[in-house]
Amino acid sequence: MKKVTVVGAGPGNPELLTIQAKLHIKRSDIVFATGRLFEKLGFLNQNTVRMTLSGLAHAVQAQPENVDITILASGDVGFYSISSLLTEQRGCVLSFQNGLSSLQYFCAKLRVPYDDIKTVSVHGRDVSALPSVCYHPRVFVLTGGHQKAHDVICELISCGLGYVSVCVGENLSDETERIVRGTAQELSNEHFTDLAVMLVENPASVRACSFLRDADFVRGKVPMTKEAVRSLCVARLGITPTDVVYDIGAGTGSVACAMARFACESFVYAVEQNEDGISLIHENRQKLGAYNVKAIHGAAPECLKGLPAPDKVFIGGSSGNLGSIIDAALEKNPDAKILATAVTLETQAEALRCFSERGIAADAMCVNVSQAEPLGSYHLMKAQNPVWLIGGARNG
Numbered sequence: 204m205k206k207v208t209v210v211g212a213g214p215g216n217p218e219l220l221t222i223q224a225k226l227h228i229k230r231s232d233i234v235f236a237t238g239r240l241f242e243k244l245g246f247l248n249q250n251t252v253r254m255t256l257s258g259l260a261h262a263v264q265a266q267p268e269n270v271d272i273t274i275l276a277s278g279d280v281g282f283y284s285i286s287s288l289l290t291e292q293r294g295c296v297l298s299f300q301n302g303l304s305s306l307q308y309f310c311a312k313l314r315v316p317y318d319d320i321k322t323v324s325v326h327g328r329d330v331s332a333l334p335s336v337c338y339h340p341r342v343f344v345l346t347g348g349h350q351k352a353h354d355v356i357c358e359l360i361s362c363g364l365g366y367v368s369v370c371v372g373e374n375l376s377d378e379t380e381r382i383v384r385g386t387a388q389e390l391s392n393e394h395f396t397d398l399a400v401m402l403v404e405n406p407a408s409v410r411a412c413s414f415l416r417d418a419d420f421v422r423g424k425v426p427m428t429k430e431a432v433r434s435l436c437v438a439r440l441g442i443t444p445t446d447v448v449y450d451i452g453a454g455t456g457s458v459a460c461a462m463a464r465f466a467c468e469s470f471v472y473a474v475e476q477n478e479d480g481i482s483l484i485h486e487n488r489q490k491l492g493a494y495n496v497k498a499i500h501g502a503a504p505e506c507l508k509g510l511p512a513p514d515k516v517f518i519g520g521s522s523g524n525l526g527s528i529i530d531a532a533l534e535k536n537p538d539a540k541i542l543a544t545a546v547t548l549e550t551q552a553e554a555l556r557c558f559s560e561r562g563i564a565a566d567a568m569c570v571n572v573s574q575a576e577p578l579g580s581y582h583l584m585k586a587q588n589p590v591w592l593i594g595g596a597r598n599g
Contacts, residue, residue, distance in 0.1 A: 211302020216376035231273035279304035334495040338411040411467035452520020456484030504531035542594030
């Protein structure tokens with residue numbers, strides 16, 4: 204069996220390696236390192252080989268038996284590390300040695316604790332840091348690849364978060380190390396290399412997975428899904444943090460903003476064809492800190508074409524296009540969970556038919572809500588209109 208040890212190399216400065224790491228590197232039969240670590244640490248063992256990530260697994264398998272192999276990983280092996288790519292190496296005894304992570308190093312430089320920081324990596328990943336910034340007071344971001352620090356800053360500004368405080372650390376522990384502070388807006392003209400991390404502080408962040416009251420919203424003259432029904436819709440969709448969510452016929456954006464607090468690492472696309480509704484969505488998005496709501500002005504299903512595939516779909520209004528909206532959602536993701544509301548018997552019957560024709564065994568619930576209202580020195584119950592919640596998914 205080959206002995207393979209993944210060693211956390213910290214930010215790349217030899218002085219920041221642990222004593223254990225240095226000893227292990229020096230004693231290994233062969234050391235594999237990516238380009239930057241090869242340049243920084245290759246001198247510790249003359250048998251150090253420059254290796255790309257894509258060729259690493261093959262290189263390990265090509266080594267003979269009973270060879271002591273070391274793989275150098277940037278930062279700490281358990282923090283967004285290449286170690287996750289090596290867990291299923293056949294014929295190998297795999298072990299890990301911790302190193303100094305960029306989070307630890309950077310927070311020490313800033314003299315701030317990191318036990319309550321939300322961490323996000325956008326390096327080589329098709330994810331956004333913006334939703335996490337909405338729902339956490341402090342977010343640490345690993346950047347690089349097609350999402351460098353200035354790209355993250357531009358996204359924060361474009362979505363209304365130009366006021367947040369940002370610290371960027373570039374080339375940490377290197378002689379060219381640079382730390383820049385300011386608001387996102389103040390740093391809009393800065394540019395950074397691949398080797399940069401960020402600490403973003405949002406004093407106006409809101410608590411994820413919390414419910415909203417009707418009084419929290421700007422109402423206008425656009426119809427709004429009431430509080431009890433809105434909460435049930437969110438609950439029945441079972442939205443998780445990474446879900447991509449559609450709100451079709453979003454109206455004031457009340458359901459979209461409520462769902463956004465649960466899709467707190469992703470985005471909610473609020474589709475509305477009424478201009479007054481779009482204005483209200485923007486107002487409520489800003490008022491409630493739901494910057495991970497993206498308002499889409501147009502009619503469904505046509506305006507859904509350029510959107511990412513949804514995991515959950517809420518249809519509060521279809522303008523007679525319910526069937527084609529369901530088709531468009533299922534074409535993007537056949538396993539999407541879809542929930543439609545109906546206040547008339549005709550819409551309820553149409554929804555049940557549309558789901559049935561598409562092989563979805565829809566679950567139907569009629570919600571009857573009465574609210575206590577004062578009348579002199581007494582309170583009487585005032586009934587709201589019954590609302591049907593109809594939905595399901597092909598996979599159940």
